[in-house]
Amino acid sequence: MKVSNNINIKNKRASFDYELLETFVAGIVLTGTEIKSIRLGKASLVDTYCIMNRGELWVKNMNVTEYFYGTYNNHDARRERKLLLNKKELQKIERFSKDSGFTIIPTKLFINEKGLAKLVVAIAKGKKSFDKRQSLKEKDDKREMDRAFKK
Numbered sequence: 001m002k003v004s005n006n007i008n009i010k011n012k013r014a015s016f017d018y019e020l021l022e023t024f025v026a027g028i029v030l031t032g033t034e035i036k037s038i039r040l041g042k043a044s045l046v047d048t049y050c051i052m053n054r055g056e057l058w059v060k061n062m063n064v065t066e067y068f069y070g071t072y073n074n075h076d077a078r079r080e081r082k083l084l085l086n087k088k089e090l091q092k093i094e095r096f097s098k099d100s101g102f103t104i105i106p107t108k109l110f111i112n113e114k115g116l117a118k119l120v121v122a123i124a125k126g127k128k129s130f131d132k133r134q135s136l137k138e139k140d141d142k143r144e145m146d147r148a149f150k151k
Helices: 012-017 034-039 087-098 129-150
Strands: 008-010 018-028 049-053 056-060 081-084 102-111 117-126
Touching: 012 018, 012 102, 012 117, 012 129, 018 087, 018 102, 034 102, 049 087, 056 087, 056 117, 087 102, 087 117
Parallel strands: none
Antiparallel strands: 008 102, 018 081, 018 117, 049 056, 049 102, 056 081, 102 117
16 A cells, blocks of 8 residues: 655744754654544644653644544544654753753654654754844845856
């Protein structure tokens, strides 16, 4: 059975609002119809963040729309979901999360080749407004260079 691997949901504001320092790929504990909604692309990472609770990493405010064909067993759209990482990665994330100024944000949700939902989580530091202007300037410069190169 070949699983379509075209689900790639991104948090576009993450790289604009934060400086991404290190990334981890985590599995997600899902219930019932959540994976069906994700496979249909009905998920959003807007305003999503992660917290450490008792040595476990949880994603909060991730919107997985209720499955259209679901019954009374349908899932809650914005429930907390546990992320699966190994112990060393969890310890590293916990060390960063205790430091002031660092946050843990999801940057990408995808389905791997085995058909499992995975979430790319980044340790990030917030950007100041002048850093954001610099990012926009670099983006515009890159676009101009690409245009000049194509001519």
